[in-house]
Amino acid sequence: MQSHPEVAVLRYGHRPGRDDRMTTHVGLTARALGADRVLFPDNATQAAETVRDITGRFGGPFDVERTTELNATIEDWPGVVVHLTMYGEQLQSVDDEIRTTHREEPVLVVVGGEKVPGDVYEAADWNVGVTNQPHSEVAGLAVFLDRLFDGRELEQGYENAERRVIPEELGKHVVDVEDGDHAEGAAAGDGD
Numbered sequence: 001m002q003s004h005p006e007v008a009v010l011r012y013g014h015r016p017g018r019d020d021r022m023t024t025h026v027g028l029t030a031r032a033l034g035a036d037r038v039l040f041p042d043n044a045t046q047a048a049e050t051v052r053d054i055t056g057r058f059g060g061p062f063d064v065e066r067t068t069e070l071n072a073t074i075e076d077w078p079g080v081v082v083h084l085t086m087y088g089e090q091l092q093s094v095d096d097e098i099r100t101t102h103r104e105e106p107v108l109v110v111v112g113g114e115k116v117p118g119d120v121y122e123a124a125d126w127n128v129g130v131t132n133q134p135h136s137e138v139a140g141l142a143v144f145l146d147r148l149f150d151g152r153e154l155e156q157g158y159e160n161a162e163r164r165v166i167p168e169e170l171g172k173h174v175v176d177v178e179d180g181d182h183a184e185g186a187a188a189g190d191g192d
């Protein structure tokens with residue numbers, strides 16, 4: 001993908017056990033849809049490990065960090081902050097402006113879990129609703145990143161991958177990059 005100012009995703013809040021899968025998926029979605037980095041709350045140990053493991057196997061660059069400083073990350077961000085919330089302005093009315101700003105400035109995308117405090121709404125440059133209906137941080141993040149990159153993230157390549165999926169009309173085709181593109185075929189429908 002064309003180089004651009006950094007895009008980082010901040011997962012605001014995490015309940016170990018209950019949120020492990022959702023927080024992991026925030027990280028995997030950030031990586032797959034073009035963000036450069038995800039920041040998790042410090043207690044999201046398991047999710048951070050899983051996203052790092054996937055990045056090791058399927059490539060990067062993509063950084064995974066944990067922080068105790070969620071509010072300071074927002075306050076000290078050296079660019080613009082977009083907070084995704086069902087209560088925000090409609091994505092389709094602000095996406096042009098955000099894309100234009102991103103030509104020059106890094107973007108921090110904040111997604112919540114449990115209740116997000118009012119301070120985050122105040123600190124954000126944009127509170128953005130991906131529709132104004134309740135759904136999920138993973139869905140909101142995916143649609144937002146696709147609009148931010150205007151679809152270019154779908155073409156991005158990954159460096160230092162151990163494994164690569166070869167797109168197939170039917171079935172699963174994964175090559176082991178280190179072993180000189182050795183194909184490991186698997187029948188369709190036999191799990192992940």
Ligand SMILES: C[S@@+](CC[C@H](N)C(=O)[O-])C[C@H]1O[C@@H](n2cnc3c(N)ncnc32)[C@H](O)[C@@H]1O
Nearest residue numbers: 084085086111112129130131133135136137140
């Ligand atoms: C379980 S939801 C909580 C819904 C929440 N009351 C809100 O402000 O959107 C967790 C997170 O999903 C994201 N989310 C849910 N619906 C959204 C929407 N329509 N647009 C953007 N983000 C959404 C927000 O980041 C929210 O913090």
